Amino acid sequence: MTVRRFRLSERCFASLLILPVFLAISLVVLFPLAYSLWMSFADVNLLRATGPALELLGLRIPLFRYVGLQNYLRLLSDPLYWDSFGRTAYFVGAFVLETTVVGLGMALVLHERFVGRPVMRSLLLIPWSLSRVVVGLLWVGLLDVEFGALNGFLYKAGLIDRYISFLKSGFSALNVLVSVYMWNQAPFATLLLLAGMQSIPIELYMAAEADGAGYWQRLRYVTLPALRGILFLVLVVSTVNGFLMLDLIYVLTMGGPGNETTTISWLGFQTAFQFFKFGPGTAILYTLTVFCLLLTVLYQKVMFRKLEAEEA
């Protein structure tokens, strides 16, 4: 008797192995993404979920009324959206710049040998590990015009004769948000850049030194080019984080005074969760996704153009 063996090709076997993970990811990532994208083209009222629906694992998922591009067209003609866009661009630009510069600076310091370096490296992670609501409350405690520790310190040190109101105008409040968020996020950039620096071969530095390069020349011609990939990652991550930042606005300013700290993410949150307009709310937030994608492509082009040219 001959036994016929059923043999799977390597490709099929691999596909079978990743199938459970693919299904899980589809369920928790792809489906919500697709559904929220659909919502941005629909008239959504969670409390009136009648009409056509999808049945998924026993759950009824309403499809709501399709309204085409209406949600997008309305927001693009809303001056508040474009005002928020301008503030978002400022916020993201300032945040990415501060995070990258401060992150790089801290990484350069922590890359050097000095007493207490392991402790400093551990302490560095504390701001990043805190929840952003906690970060917001902490900074409220520091910056408050009546109870703030910073005002108390400056006053007692004789450096000010009256307490400073850090959030009194929209522009200063926006800059406070940038700085507080940078304080929270720069340690992560430092961590990435530090890891990148440690992987640069020491021989490159030795060769540069032998050629007479000083500290700044080594930084310019060895460290930064070698960190190009990591810098790209830092820029992309901080850009995305900057666009999506919401929690600190919630805790520190709620978009005020006026609308002067209202960014696109805050506007989207307000529209969806305060006005219960989930269609326009998701449309606003999807425009953020588009901006993030465009900037990522731009970073990629700018940062790797020279490298590609050299390789060619």
Place this chain on the structure above:
Amino acid sequence: MKPTTRRSFLRTTGLLGASAVLADGFFGETRADKPINFAGWVFKPDTVKDYVDVYNQKFGGQVKYEAIPWAQYHPTMETRAFGGEVFDVMYCAHNFRERWYANGLIRSLDDLPGIDEMKKKMNPQNLESLKAKDGKLAGLPYFTSLFVLVYNEPMLQQAGIKAPAKSWDELVEHSLKLKKDKVSDYPFLPNWNVSPSGTMPQFMTDAFSEGANVFDAKNRVIVDQEPGVARAMERWQKVWKAELVNPEVLTKTSSTDTHRLFWTGRYAYHTNHSYYLKTIAGEPENSKLAPKKAKMTMYPGTGQTYMWTDSYTINAKTKTLDDAWKLARFLGGNLAGDWYVQRQWCLISGLDNPYPEMYEHPEIIASYDRWVDLKLLRKQYEKGRVIAAYKEPWYSEYDVKAVPIVHNMIRGGTTVPQGLKELVKLQKSLE
């Protein structure tokens, strides 16, 4: 051992059954209810848990309580209702009640036993505000509050001001003097915070105190036709320009944060929700103006201020209506004849309720006496004014989007007539 016969078995079970029936008749109140879910936003959740424990023990309830953070409370409840979850009894803020009612999330209480008696006991204004647009009662009161004017007595005395301001002109005059004499950097602290409990309720309050209307009978914004609103806004511009108000109040994110500024004793006048006076004048561990150094005075002008009523509501899909109604009466009424929950809120937090008879209770009088002149507070409540506009579907969006317009007016970014026209235009655009 004596064997169990059919006769003895029937006798024993018959006796047990009879005693069970009798026991239920005599001690009906301790009969276990069906399990019900109760949800509220986070405000003293331990206190609420204590109420629920009292209810479960005293009334045989099986109530499961869940506290949800305030900021996300209403969206969370809607999302969970969307997912098929049923909370039998729920807190509901006044400006969400109509939305929940009109969309079938909560039910009318008009057909439930004993409701007419409860309605008779309520202040008519609050009763009106608890009704849906169709005139049916949509909730029982959780608490009611209104805006009051508070002053810092030691500061006024220090400046030689013998009595608190009785008019807006006097208040501005006092503030200018306090600033000029360097007694206070920012003597006036209006509740201009950016949250829905701040700028716009304060806007309505000051409009009402000028004898003006903000909405017409059809709930349309008519502020551009009301000279009283313009007067109030011109005064706001004046106090801002003269730097009588701490500019940071515009970025405070809650009325709670705003009232904490007054704890410092560095301000002379403050307008905010009535219950905040309890911490200002009644908590020496927090406030420099306790005990009773901060006092309430009647609101200037007509004395009318904005009043609202938040509520307990019953889910339209509850399968345990009798038990849900019993819990709702315990929370928002007088189930056992002792006003238990309503009384506790008064005693613990100074949260008022719309049942005037409760304020004759000696325990309440003694408690309020520690932080406020109760008679004056009740007099202010007689001047409380409710609106019906929050029952309109556009209200919550208007309420949020109006804040930047009013903030711009305050800071002189737009003129008063222009700003008031923008408010009208905003409301029309949302209809």
